[in-house]
Amino acid sequence: MAAAAAADTWQPQEQGLREICALLEQQITPGSDQARIWQQLQQLSQFPDFNNYLVFILSRAQDARIEVRQAAGLLLKNNLRPTFSSLSPPNQQYIKTQILPCLGASDRAIRSTVGTVVSVLFQLVRVAGWPELLQALLQCLESNDLNHMEGALDAIYKICEDVPEDLDVDVPGLTERPINVFLPRLLQFFQSPHANLRKLALGCINQYIVVMPSALYMSMDQYLQGLFLLAQDPTPDVRKLVCSAWVQLVEVRPSFLEPHLRNIIEIILRANKDQDDEVALEACEFWSAYCDGNMPPDGLREYLPRIIPILLSNMVYADDDEALDDAQEDESFPDRDQDLKPRFHSSRFHGSEAGEDDDDDAVNMWNLRKCSAAGLDVLSTVFHDAILPSLMPLIQQNLSRMDDASWKDREAAVLAIGAVAEGCINGLYHLLPEIVTFLIPLLDDKFPLIRSITCWTLSRFSRFIIQSTEHPKGQEQFEKILMGLLRRILDTNKRVQEAACSAFATLEEDAAEELVPRLEVILQHLLHAYGKYQRKNLRILYDAIGTLADAVGAELNQPKYLEILMPPLISKWQQLSNADKDLFPLLECFTSIAQALGPGFSQFAEPVFQRCIGLIQSQQLAKVDQAAAGVLYDKEFIVCSLDLLSGLTEGLGGGIESLVAKSNLTDLLLQSCMDEAADIRQSALALLGDLARVCPVHLRPRLLDFLNVAAKQLSPIAVKEAVSVANNACWAIGEIAIKVGQEMSPVVLTVISCLIPILKSPEGLHKSLLENSAITLGRLGWVCPDVVAPHLNHFMQPWCDVLCAIRDDFEKEDAFRGLCALVRANPQLAAASLPYICRACASWHEIRSQDLHAEVCQVLAAYKQMLGTGWEQCMATLEPQIAQKLTIYGV
Secondary structure (H helix, E strand, O other): OOOOOOOOOOOOOHHHHHHHHHHHHHHOOOOOOHHHHHHHHHHHOOOOOHHHHHHHHHHHOOOOOHHHHHHHHHHHHHHHHHHHHHOOHHHHHHHHHHHHHHHHOOOHHHHHHHHHHHHHHHHHHOOOOOHHHHHHHHHHHOOOOHHHHHHHHHHHHHHHHHOHHHHOOOOOOOOOOHHHHHHHHHHHHHHOOOHHHHHHHHHHHHOOOOOOOHHHHHOHHHHHHHHHHHOOOOOHHHHHHHHHHHHHHHHHOHHHHHHHHHHHHHHHHHHOOOOOHHHHHHHHHHHHHHHHOOOOOHHHHOOHHHHHHHHHHHOOOOOOOHHHHHOOOEOOOOOOHHHOOOOOOOOOOOOOOOOOOOOHHHHOOOOHHHHHHHHHHHHHHHHHHHHHHHHHHHHHHHHOOOOHHHHHHHHHHHHHHHHOOOOOHHHHHOOHHHHHHHHHHHOOOOOHHHHHHHHHHHHHOHHHHHHHHHOHHHHHHHHHHHHHHHHHHOOOEHHHHHHHHHHHHHHHHHHHHHHHHHHHHHHHHHHHHHOOOOHHHHHHHHHHHHHHHHHHHHHHOOHHHHHHHHHHHHHHHHHOOOOOOOHHHHHHHHHHHHHHHHHHHHHHHHHHHHHHHHHHHHHHHHHHOHHHHOOOOOHHHHHHHHHHHHHHHHHHHHHHHHHHHOOOHHHHHHHHHOOOOHHHHHHHHHHHHHHHHHOHHHOHHHHHHHHHHHHHOOOHHHHHHOHHHHHHHHHHHHHHHHHHHHHHHHHHHHHHHHHHHHHHOOOOOOHHHHHHHHHHHHHHHHHOHHHHHHHHHHOHHHHHHHHHOOOOOHHHHHHHHHHHHHHHHOHHHHHOOHHHHHHHHHOOOOOOOHHHHHHHHHHHHHHHHHHOHHHHHHHHHOOHHHHHHHHHHOO
């Protein structure tokens, strides 16, 4: 190929051009050897003017097929990101000058590809690096030529989509910001006779709703008038963008909408019934956005009788809903790989407010039915029972239609009952026996999707159903629901199995001890299902078994239950290879079982422990040498194994010591604590704290290494990047401290210097991190008071504030032992914070430890004696109820 030449003189060599075109032709031919073609293209890309050939083919190779020119453009786009900055200036300029004339290419596919290349190039060089682009775009917009206008708008739309803020900057040499120049022209296109121009112009401006440049702010009235105009547009894509604009505005700029609210709601009501499902879906998002935003609820109240029938109508399955096809599959149909959703394991977290599990539906296709149900749910949480007069007659009407042709209406009614279960519970509570009585027979309905939605709806009421079990009638209903769900767990339809298993897991969480008398029959059903489920539902079944173990705890530790539960699980455990991702949910399930059985798990512990060690070892090797490990690296194997080891440690207590002694766990654990993956560090630090509780002797040889690694997780940057890792590190340091005492001395000040900023700036930080910071600081003060006490004035007041908010438990007791030790070590320095100390002491409902109670009494009595009349002055600054509470300490 020719060497790079000046941009205006560069010409491709015919042979090189033919060679690249031939490769691109092969690349887009079905069944071709893609790996070989890609390798050849990569070899050619080593030539400095390779990208010149690509832009030439895209822009000027009129003899080539459109698809080949497009392929050249897409390859050029991918090449530009990593290589553009290293190209010679003439080659850079050649690409920029060749691409601009193609903005108005006669073929729409070429225009679209050019727009994509322009957007990527713009992100690399910005406005200042390509002033000719703005001029070319403006010329196209003002040309009155449809192709040029559409090409320019397409490019602007892609720039706005990727980097909207880059058009809202001051540029040397330009009197106006680019967006200020473009915006009036974009607004003019709202009235274009060409649908695609209206769509692109509106799409461009919608990208600015969140960032809200001053140009849009100043033109808001004109923009809103344009939206009202386009709300009646004959083109669905335009109407969809109008609805999207209202949704975004109500979320981020609701004040703009308030004067026009009635008109907007009327538009949304019409759009929510649009014949085009995508328009209706976008409109439906408005109700949730309105309720979640800062809009006054009363603005919607009068429209509820019109909104609710539309939502219920849209909750009926569409004829082309993919779920209708899936529902036909019985358990004999093998799962396809695409049926298996990506799974996300939540790393172990020590403390309150652990993150909520993601809704499984998050990875499913969002559609009008689901959006309508979500909208009804949100409306019920805002308006509560006020929606029932509009909703219940419609539900009753749908449920009364018993013919087969109306099954979808009945199904939507059951879905609606579940959607409002929590928001409208006050109004529904007295009807709950009737609702349950009506729903239970639907568990045996002939239509699988009615059976599955009934499982879900019953689970939505499970908390309230459990509350009624103290009455004989409630107990009877609970029994029927329990057995009904167990029957459906053994359904032959995969969709029903999935719904029943998930619903049963929810019921287990709420029922807890109510399950104990029924454990044998529950286990028999779950393990029967275990023998017939395929991979996808097996994952959900593992969750149900694990949740059962969490719910009933040590009650599971009886031979008759273990004989049902363990053999099938151990058999599967032995069948799965170390590279099989089906191990993940089984590892999670074993974690719950190990914690529930406690020492009762010891008979199963050794092979499980050794397998976890092996998994961590092979994955740490795979990370650096995949061939030697013989498995692909996947960090989830390490995370799940660490969490199972934590479960074993928690369950077996000191019984795990012999297993740790015979292994290299401490070395693997230290390596995991330093891993770059935050979730590995999070689980590793949780295990570190668990091991410190039961066998600290095995941590001692590497104690300072562990402490230094944990302390690094508490730096301000580390806390900001991974707060859950910091939380577990903080907790682990505290657990180690109370076991090793004075051996903490070398790192105490390092740790305290990290904890003080956390306590002083609690805004936006996880509640659990604050609590663990306060407890760990107290534990350090307890074991190393002489090291910590000289620094009391830096943290005593914010520390006491956080201690006030911690619930009474043994960890709070540890923190107060530290408080007492520090005050005794440096009473003069602590005296300046006496009102804060008093408030912290008054935060106890009851100190159960008599020794600690006595210590607190001594500390306060010593201050009362030391301060004399100053004590009364201090008491006068406290709230009366605080001073009253202190009397339990004899002062």
